[in-house]
Amino acid sequence: MGDGSSLEAPSRGKARVGSASWLDALLVLCAVVSGGMTLLVAGFVARESTRVLWVVGLSRWFTDPSWHPASGLFNALPMVVGTLLTSMLALVLAVPAGVLSAAWARWVAPAWARGPYRALVALLAGIPSVVYGLWGLTVLVPAIARVQAPGSSLLAGALVLALMVVPTIALFAESALASVPAPLLQGAAALGLGPWATLRGVALPAARPGLVAAVTLGAGRAVGETMALLMVAGNVVELPGSVFDPVRTLAANIALEMAYATADHRSALFATGSGLLVIVALLVLVADRAQRARA
């Protein structure tokens, strides 16, 4: 790898010859360290998973009667479904809100409001998830419980998650909308299209790759979110029959049980962590595809 770059460098540009060799080495080192960390973590999680995978195999993760790892029952399907459902429901709420608020900031908002708006969104993105969780547990969950007990539910989880994902989507959507070429918008105006038609018919399609990346990043945050969901989603390992039923997500499960888990139970938690890694890797892949389509 190092040989390849030092051979290539002189042939590409004379300006880099000689003086850049130590910089090259430093950059390679940084790249290897950050890439290697990811591989080490993935490798460690996979290795810790194998113990239980040898014993349990693959199919029992979906066919066992329940999730009681201390008693040797490993059905993780409700948690996979719970993770996907909370994330998707949160995105259904957060994507329109994020994209529309970005469009508002970009084209509709008066100039003086844009700075404070961006500061607010950035602030929203910076609030620790445990604070959202505490708000959800003490305000949102009792409010939902008044409609339908127990309150801690898929709905509560999705609402809190949506609130957390909106700023991510809004920030990335705004930069995607900013990249829409001005002539397109001028053309739309020349055709006499209203703001809504311009947004739907011209701006959003033109910004599509960037928007897909924004949504994927939001989805990545949603899938991995732990503390807030642990506090509001109810954490019962069962397939929810409605949005008022509790769910447990994969990440919340690890946080909830890891401190007390030993032996096969501990290994089972690493295995669910591997599952989570696979889901996030797929999302990164999709985001990468979307970014390339734009380039």
Added chain:
Amino acid sequence: MIPLLLLACASDSGAGSDSAPVRLTLTGSSTVAPLVSELAKRYESQNPGARIDVQTGGSSRGVADAASGTADIGMASRAQKQDDPADLVFTPIAQDGIALIVHAENPVAELSREQVVSIYTGGIASWLDLGGADLPITVVNKAEGRSTLELFCHFFKLEAAAIKASVVIGDNAQGIKTVAGNPGAIGYVSIGTAEYERDHGTPIELLPLDGVAPSVASVKDGSFPMSRPLNLVTRGQPAGAVADFIGFARDAAQHDLVAGQYFVPVD
């Protein structure tokens, strides 16, 4: 001969802890840890140079770390079990009780053991059947592996897998907030924490068990049935600095710290 010499050296360095700085690591139960942190602070202030490091991670971790030697002392909010390593020594420093809690607005004043079992296994689903309001019961349960769940199941002779929960929680604080926010909820948490929260205005009520009101006092006199010892766990009989700290923790001079955490001192 050599092992004997080594042993002599080890006990020497233990006895000479005045000269060498004392460093102890304790890991384990999140129920015991706040008390031990307070004890450690006082111990450090009375023994300059001493460093006591307290980490949480549950009773199981405390026992495992004491057995493996990762920690000098493990913390466990349970009694010794049959399948714990035989060379471990459990020394109680306090007693803790678990109470059933409901929302303060709930008119139900007492539940029998059978009723509690029926609620937690999905038999009784409405407070109406228990003389309360026409509200569905929200069953708040602890996550798998928690010692509170273990004691609860052991006391009511329940299988963890048989419990039909509406909400699963992690620590006591989350349990109290969940019950305080839901008039139909029932849960179980440490008596000390529950009593403290109730006395400071949190809308929860503690339910009596077998006719005994749960309180720090009734745990102390042994009349409250659902209680557990808080133990410090060592591999073999404690010696040297470890024995010194455990002796300090059990001393009557520290009972104010135990009471401050709403636990009950042992004599």
